[in-house]
Amino acid sequence: MAFVTVNGLNFHTQVLKTESDRARPAVVMVHGLTANLAAYYCTIANGLAQVADVYLYDQRGHGLTEMPTSGYGESDYVADLRGLLDSWGLDEPIHLVSNSFGGITALAFARDYPTHVASLVLIESLLSTEGLGDHLARELAAWLQTGNAVPGYKRDGVAVHRKLARQKRQWGRLIRKTSLLSDISNLTPFATADLKAISCPALAIYGSSTPVIDHIRILERYVAKFDLHVIEGAGHSIMVDRSSEVEELIRDRLADQSTLVKS
Amino acid sequence: MLGQKPRSDELSDVATSARESVVEMLTVIVGEDYLEGIEIDDDTRFDLDLEIESIEFVTFAEMLVKRYGDQVNFIAWLGEKELDDIIGISVGEVVDFIVASLEAKGG
Structure with missing residues (x-):
């Protein structure tokens, strides 16, 4: 199995690539609490790997990654992601995808490392409020x-x-x-200044009956380049219930970003 | 030989070998204790019969890639599937996919 050592811990990772003669975007996915990388692997990751290089990892204490007795704060998750990007040799800005609690890591990372993030895709993601x-x-x-x-x-x-x-x-x-x-x-709750510090484009994909509707409203108000896509009839588990639609939205977003970069 | 269509008995050998490999991988993942009294055959479903966790499915996929390398593009195959199809996958489906991939690659 693919394990890499970052911040003294062995992280379980999966890198999904298919042969291509063109440069492909790098997509890194951060899973939620009491989940693991399979939340993506069994839903949208393999499909997206047809158009992008997809990087998955189990966050500390989750899946097959080591479980330290302490160090589960926001800064720990951010430091882990930063270290993993180095271990993967990802120098170019990444497209960062998060689901549920993974949003805590993704948003903090985008705030702390704005030049490392080309775009955010927030799937039913939580904001630290x-x-x-x-x-x-x-x-x-x-x-x-x-x-x-x-x-x-x-x-x-x-x-x-x-x-x-x-x-x-x-x-x-x-x-x-x-x-x-x-x-x-x-x-630590995200302050207005934290949200305003997120300079990359953000696509938010939420269900119409999500219990975290307040989080979207806050993001929509303060994140400058923010697009919201609501999937009708879906709840918090859209990654499972509506994976095809979620995958299609991300594919479109990657294609748009690619066009923007070229022009 | 590369590019030649395998004979039916060769295909049968390929299927037998693929089935043995898949069963071996699943036994490692699930554990022999759990499998006591359970015979893995083509109809065995990963979720319903073996209760494989999604993270174990990832391990299985990785073992498959390691075993067959570029001959079997498991990532692309999974990419075409819906979540329910992946969850409900059977040993026979995986074996058929492996055989078809190897056949396409010329054995």
Whole structure:
């Protein structure tokens, strides 16, 4: 498997490229909380790899990447992404795609490293707002409680709930054994100046019935080059429920960006 | 030989070999303990029967690429599939894809 060491941790990464005689855009994708790179791999990544070089990684504590006991703050995620770009040898500005909690990393990275980001694609992405950290920490703690009822690998000799049991074990460890909850509680809310510092074009793709509608409104108000695409009838899980539409929107955006660069 | 269409018995050998490889990879990923009493055949579905996690599916894809290299373009194949198709994929579908890819590459 493709592992690279960044900031002292082994990161699981996947780089999806197909043969091409033309220069292709570099697309880096940041997944959400209690998810992993498969959230992209099994939905939009392989399709987008037909037109772009796609870089995926499991954020610290997630998927197959190492799980340190501490260091789950915004600056840690940003430093990880910065280090990964170096390890991939990506010098040119990247197209940064985020989903849900991955938005915390993507927006902070675009603010801190504006010359490294050609564009942002925010898929149902969260913005660090006042109280968000506490809210997420409470949700995760509550979710962990429900995990106690999950059976193990086998029941009466029959394999059951293998997948769920594995997921609950990993996320349970992440929540119980690391500083994730306290670090999330301490997330610094994005200030107006932070949002105004995002200079690259941003495409936001959200569902019409998303619970994070307030986040879009704030982004729309302060991010200068902001386009919002609402997918009707979709909720927060558009990556799963409406992956074809999401992929098509990103393809169009990459094509537009390519045209802009040429002209 | 490169460019020549394989005979049907050669294709059968390719399919058998591909099936063995796929079963071996899945056994490594899922673990023999879990597979006790489960026989992996062409109808075995990754999600319903083996309860493979999506991150394990990524590992499987990587093993496949490592085993077959450029002969099998798994990334492009997956790129054409909807999420439900990927989740519901069966061993037989993967084997058929491998055989078709190898056949297209001349064996």
